[in-house]
Amino acid sequence: MRYLPKSDAERAQMLSELGCSSIEDLFGCIADDLRLKRPLQIPAAMSEYEILDYFRARGAENACNCVRLLGAGAYDHFRPVVVDALISRGEWFTAYTPYQAEISQGTLQAIFEFQTLMCQLTGQEVANASMYDGSTALPEAAIMAVRINGRRRVLVTRSVHPEYREVLRTYARSQGIEVVEIPNAKSGQVDAAALGAALNDQTAAVAVQSPNFFGCIEDIPAMAEAAHKHGALLISVITEPVSLGLLRPPAEADIVAMESQGFGLAPSYGGPYAGVIASKEKFVRSLPGRLAGQTTDSEGRRGFVLTLSTREQHIRREKATSNICTNQALCALAVTIFLSIYGKQGLRELAEQNLAKAHYLAEELGKLPGLTRVFPAPFFNEFAIQVDKDAAEVHRKLREQEILAGVELGRWYPEMKNALVLCVTETAKKAELDRVVEAFTIALKG
Amino acid sequence: MTDKTSKARSHVTQSEGLLFEKSAPGKRGYALPALDVPAVEAAKALGAAQVRSEIEGFPEVSEIEIIRHFTRLSTWNYGVDTGMYPLGSCTMKYNPRVNEAAARLSGLATEHPMQPDDVSQGCLKVMQLLSRCLLEITGMDAITLQPAAGAHGELTGVLMTRAWHQSRGNPREVVLVPDSAHGTNPATAAIAGYRVENVKSWKDGRLDLDSLRQHMGDKVAALMLTNPNTLGIFEDKIHKIADIVHEHGALLYMDGANMNALAGVTRPGDFGVDILHLNLHKTFSTPHGGGGPGAGPVGVKKFLEPFLPVPVVEEAGGKLRLSYDRPQSIGRVRAFVGNFGVLVRALAYILANGPEGILQTTRDAVLNSNYIRKKLEDVYELPYSTPSLHECVFSDKRQAKNGVSTVDIAKRLIDYGFHPYTVAFPLIVHGALMIEPTESESREELDLFIEAMRAIARETESDPQLVKTAPHTTRVRRLDEVTANRKPVLRWKPSPPREAAD
Numbered sequence: 001m002r003y004l005p006k007s008d009a010e011r012a013q014m015l016s017e018l019g020c021s022s023i024e025d026l027f028g029c030i031a032d033d034l035r036l037k038r039p040l041q042i043p044a045a046m047s048e049y050e051i052l053d054y055f056r057a058r059g060a061e062n063a064c065n066c067v068r069l070l071g072a073g074a075y076d077h078f079r080p081v082v083v084d085a086l087i088s089r090g091e092w093f094t095a096y097t098p099y100q101a102e103i104s105q106g107t108l109q110a111i112f113e114f115q116t117l118m119c120q121l122t123g124q125e126v127a128n129a130s131m132y133d134g135s136t137a138l139p140e141a142a143i144m145a146v147r148i149n150g151r152r153r154v155l156v157t158r159s160v161h162p163e164y165r166e167v168l169r170t171y172a173r174s175q176g177i178e179v180v181e182i183p184n185a186k187s188g189q190v191d192a193a194a195l196g197a198a199l200n201d202q203t204a205a206v207a208v209q210s211p212n213f214f215g216c217i218e219d220i221p222a223m224a225e226a227a228h229k230h231g232a233l234l235i236s237v238i239t240e241p242v243s244l245g246l247l248r249p250p251a252e253a254d255i256v257a258m259e260s261q262g263f264g265l266a267p268s269y270g271g272p273y274a275g276v277i278a279s280k281e282k283f284v285r286s287l288p289g290r291l292a293g294q295t296t297d298s299e300g301r302r303g304f305v306l307t308l309s310t311r312e313q314h315i316r317r318e319k320a321t322s323n324i325c326t327n328q329a330l331c332a333l334a335v336t337i338f339l340s341i342y343g344k345q346g347l348r349e350l351a352e353q354n355l356a357k358a359h360y361l362a363e364e365l366g367k368l369p370g371l372t373r374v375f376p377a378p379f380f381n382e383f384a385i386q387v388d389k390d391a392a393e394v395h396r397k398l399r400e401q402e403i404l405a406g407v408e409l410g411r412w413y414p415e416m417k418n419a420l421v422l423c424v425t426e427t428a429k430k431a432e433l434d435r436v437v438e439a440f441t442i443a444l445k446g
Numbered sequence: 447m448t449d450k451t452s453k454a455r456s457h458v459t460q461s462e463g464l465l466f467e468k469s470a471p472g473k474r475g476y477a478l479p480a481l482d483v484p485a486v487e488a489a490k491a492l493g494a495a496q497v498r499s500e501i502e503g504f505p506e507v508s509e510i511e512i513i514r515h516f517t518r519l520s521t522w523n524y525g526v527d528t529g530m531y532p533l534g535s536c537t538m539k540y541n542p543r544v545n546e547a548a549a550r551l552s553g554l555a556t557e558h559p560m561q562p563d564d565v566s567q568g569c570l571k572v573m574q575l576l577s578r579c580l581l582e583i584t585g586m587d588a589i590t591l592q593p594a595a596g597a598h599g600e601l602t603g604v605l606m607t608r609a610w611h612q613s614r615g616n617p618r619e620v621v622l623v624p625d626s627a628h629g630t631n632p633a634t635a636a637i638a639g640y641r642v643e644n645v646k647s648w649k650d651g652r653l654d655l656d657s658l659r660q661h662m663g664d665k666v667a668a669l670m671l672t673n674p675n676t677l678g679i680f681e682d683k684i685h686k687i688a689d690i691v692h693e694h695g696a697l698l699y700m701d702g703a704n705m706n707a708l709a710g711v712t713r714p715g716d717f718g719v720d721i722l723h724l725n726l727h728k729t730f731s732t733p734h735g736g737g738g739p740g741a742g743p744v745g746v747k748k749f750l751e752p753f754l755p756v757p758v759v760e761e762a763g764g765k766l767r768l769s770y771d772r773p774q775s776i777g778r779v780r781a782f783v784g785n786f787g788v789l790v791r792a793l794a795y796i797l798a799n800g801p802e803g804i805l806q807t808t809r810d811a812v813l814n815s816n817y818i819r820k821k822l823e824d825v826y827e828l829p830y831s832t833p834s835l836h837e838c839v840f841s842d843k844r845q846a847k848n849g850v851s852t853v854d855i856a857k858r859l860i861d862y863g864f865h866p867y868t869v870a871f872p873l874i875v876h877g878a879l880m881i882e883p884t885e886s887e888s889r890e891e892l893d894l895f896i897e898a899m900r901a902i903a904r905e906t907e908s909d910p911q912l913v914k915t916a917p918h919t920t921r922v923r924r925l926d927e928v929t930a931n932r933k934p935v936l937r938w939k940p941s942p943p944r945e946a947a948d
């Protein structure tokens with residue numbers, strides 16, 4: 001087997017040096033009745049060519065050449081080739097967690113840069129080295145809020161990504177944290193009156209997403225004020241990080257729970273992505289996850305180490321701020337490289353292109369009879385439309401034209417019949433968008 | 447000193463500051479196609495209050511500077527590609543390149559998690575085949591691929607345990623964890639809302655059955671066991687352990703981090719385990735990436751299948767689909783179906799090996815560890831004479847007489863061109879040296895490692911200061927972790943503007 005660097009002769013030689021007559025001698029501690037006495041029933045070994053053939057064949061059975069107007073928590077952006085070229089270096093991707101700082105300065109400095117970039121983007125003071133994804137960053141943020149103020153009630157707006165809310169409920173249940181959902185208003189933003197009514201002095205935190213699942217942009221400063229009035233923390237959830245190239249950062253939030261996949265990670269059918277938690281310095285000792293800190297070595301040189309580790313599981317065990325160990329370091333590195341490439345000007349230009357393309361499609365679709373924009377609130381690169389036909393049927397017709405027309409809102413919001421959320425990024429060409437409009441026109445006829 | 451070892455020598459490496467220190471206004475590393483639709487004025491579309499001013503401090507650098515920056519930084523790292531990486535229970539094995547090619551294929555990397563099932567058949571088939579292989583290897587009945595890492599899998603497993611107990615009227619209060627357990631085990635149990643009690647290890651390194659019996663009762667929901675344990679020792683009384691656990695209506699959870707000692711040889715599902723997690727970034731060769739991403743699938747026995755997270759992959763009429771109709775499910779542990787890119791890599795590894803490869807891998811892993819153990823047991827203290835499998839644990843007791851600890855020995859090992867072993871874990875051993883070579887090491891690399899460890903043991907006698915102040919050949923010397931903790935500096939900030947000269 002080509003991954004095993006020993007010949008049979010070497011194995012035999014090593015065994016004889018151990019005083020063993022066969023490899024079986026080394027498995028003597030496993031009783032005979034526990035032994036598997038047959039070969040594993042898995043596919044026979046394949047050559048490299050056969051393996052790639054297998055996966056190419058699987059790829060051909062997927063959506064391939066479809067135009068994808070899909071956002072809903074995962075965003076298709078151009079991935080500069082420099083990203084893969086760099087993260088494919090073995091010193092990056094075959095390295096371990098940087099516990100041995102002297103031979104991990106590359107990883108540690110890159111984490112420090114990532115933490116800095118996340119702070120600059122979100123307007124927060126400290127950020128960690130990554131969480132699994134945005135959806136788990138949300139409950140970790142909620143648990144962090146509960147740890148900070150000792151209250152046990154969390155409000156979450158219904159326009160936070162539905163799957164994120166499900167994850168929050170899974171985690172909250174076992175922690176005895178009450179989760180209360182706040183409805184949205186007709187504008188598409190959170191119902192401020194309902195939020196005000198639900199806030200009380202038992203509320204640990206309010207979680208809001210902006211742009212939200214409908215694509216609408218929320219008023220973060222107002223929500224922060226409302227939360228703080230009752231001594232609650234504001235958790236700002238972000239699923240489309242490219243929006244931060246243009247939108248004001250949620251600096252008033254106490255904790256930001258973000259998905260950074262939009263910064264150059266392939267959609268890859270759902271993962272691996274890279275969550276981020278960012279917050280205020282005063283809360284740093286309650287932060288979950290790894291933190292890289294700057295320090296000096298014994299000869300005065302600048303260097304970096306993992307720090308504040310007493311928060312973490314390998315030190316604190318059952319008293320840790322989180323059980324997270326392996327996170328998403330390589331993905332965070334890819335994000336760091338992506339952001340380096342775009343930089344201050346590029347991220348803005350990228351966001352502006354997203355804004356322009358999404359608004360172009362929204363405007364053109366808005367001209368069609370039988371189709372209306374659901375919410376009047378401002379949007380970035382996602383927006384909800386309502387059709388006067390069965391949305392599932394419209395979606396199917398567009399699929400025949402190799403267009404994936406977003407997600408059906410009725411799937412999670414039963415009161416929103418025949419509505420779709422569409423996403424347009426810089427990757428969509430005008431000709432494709434015009435084709436989408438034409439396909440909608442046909443689908444909505446008769 | 448170091449020049450006499452054959453494994454490593456010093457070499458000039460490039461220095462490199464922070465990205466932000468190379469930034470200058472107007473430099474750019476990107477080019478977007480020209481906008482082919484009308485531009486939209488952000489303030490008009492969003493309202494002026496919603497538009498940010500520039501991102502303060504954000505870098506502006508060119509492409510070559512980015513290539514050099516991240517290339518230079520990478521040269522300061524040590525990876526499995528560089529050499530042996532004997533971290534215990536981490537299973538730092540070779541990360542096959544075909545895995546990387548497969549995961550990046552157009553048609554796989556391009557797929558969106560919200561696209562309809564009927565245009566995702568390829569992805570679902572990958573998940574189905576991987577599930578079948580993992581079930582066969584573990585002897586379990588049903589599996590979820592959703593968790594993003596081992597600890598995430600542990601949480602999923604403990605939440606399923608709670609849900610099962612709840613369905614029988616009482617979630618119970620306690621999870622038992624051996625004193626040799628990895629920190630994520632008790633941390634997970636606490637997050638799942640359980641109180642943790644530690645079960646002692648016996649003098650042979652295995653679980654103390656009397657201690658287990660003492661703690662076991664109807665308040666206990668589960669025992670979280672690693673097998674082989676963090677000493678590399680197989681719990682040979684696993685039948686008895688399972689019986690004790692099951693007699694009291696509790697579940698046996700296995701932390702599958704050490705599956706590299708078992709794959710193809712024995713199956714947890716066959717020795718009484720009800721629920722386990724796997725670490726694809728350990729046993730199944732997906733790369734560690736400097737700290738992830740990983741994946742932590744959870745396998746269960748049939749009676750726990752209804753509690754699996756949603757969605758599950760189901761087959762109907764020759765097509766695969768994601769099913770959400772699971773009334774007893776614990777719900778989601780994350781958005782979407784899992785770290786699919788990691789799952790592709792794990793499946794590629796299984797396909798490359800086949801049944802013979804998996805078995806030979808396990809055998810080589812155990813052979814390599816025992817070889818090291820034999821060749822070092824006369825110079826480093828073996829706390830337990832019990833046979834070990836794929837990893838071995840020494841203690842620094844002998845070296846401690848000269849004031850040298852496992853930390854120092856590990857740092858000196860760096861000068862010899864190796865990544866250190868796992869330092870000071872498990873906690874039940876004084877100054878542990880936890881060594882797992884994996885199957886990926888050639889005899890040559892093993893012999894160089896043994897030679898280095900023996901040389902350091904000699905240095906501990908002849909020149910302990912040399913070991914205590916190691917490493918000597920790295921770009922940075924030992925770093926001040928105390929100040930880093932007391933006065934944390936967790937981000938770069940621009941320096942304040944200089945005063946203008948008079």
